[in-house]
Amino acid sequence: MSQTGKVYLVGAGPGDPKLITVKGLECLQQADVVVYDRLANPALLEHAPETAERIYCGKLPDNHTLKQEKINELLAEKALAGNVVVRLKGGDPCVFGRVGEEAEHLARLGIPFEIVPGVTAGIAAPAYAGIPVTHREHGSSFAVVTGHLREDKPELATEKWRALANGIDTVAFYMGVANLPLIRSQLILHGRDPQTPVAVIAWGTLPQQTTVTGTLSDIEERLAENSQITNPAIILVGDVVQLRERINWFESALTPGGTAVNQ
């Protein structure tokens, strides 16, 4: 039997293919098998040897191509056959990346693995929109929250909404665009000032990055006016959003003259 290989659970970064870590890149260069997601930039696959097997297991929004259990099994099976396996995930693998399930499965089978962190969209997309998620004067706490709320399984109970509305300065909602109406109304209902600035940043760090800004009270209308906003997008709530007026560097460079689409 061949010697067991190893699995690297690697963060691909938020979109711009240069935002992968040096370690992540080195893992790709050594890969025998790359198992990649929808949100990992396919340009990164060029770093893997030509002979490496490339397996797409991205989940389309409503159409899971490969169930999580199957992905877990696939990683184990390829490693047990002696391969260096890179599991390439968008952003950071530990932020809504289900890396816990994959790592647990490998640990259970005694298969060696490493987690290689990545740059997460909830920090990087705002940074490219000219919004630092913390700031000495405008934000001293930051939360990362799923906006993928299912009515049959309310992931955010009342106390959580209350905490997010009152206790956290900056909140990044992932997977939240479809639930924007619910998110904004829950935050207001639980005490957040309706004038709190909000930014919705789509395709962050990529050339097609688009940002719409507004407040909790008018962000829905602002978004409706801008059809360029499609998933993936981050909804960022907090006073730090104001900083964009002064430090919106990336989109200004994309649109000569410095006018962002939506100020």
Ligand code: SAH
């Ligand atoms: N592990 C990833 C998140 C996966 S969940 C990370 O750390 O970034 C998928 C969600 O991430 C999307 O619905 C969207 O909210 C966000 N996302 C991923 N890439 C993005 C991008 N380039 N711009 C804006 N949001 C992005």
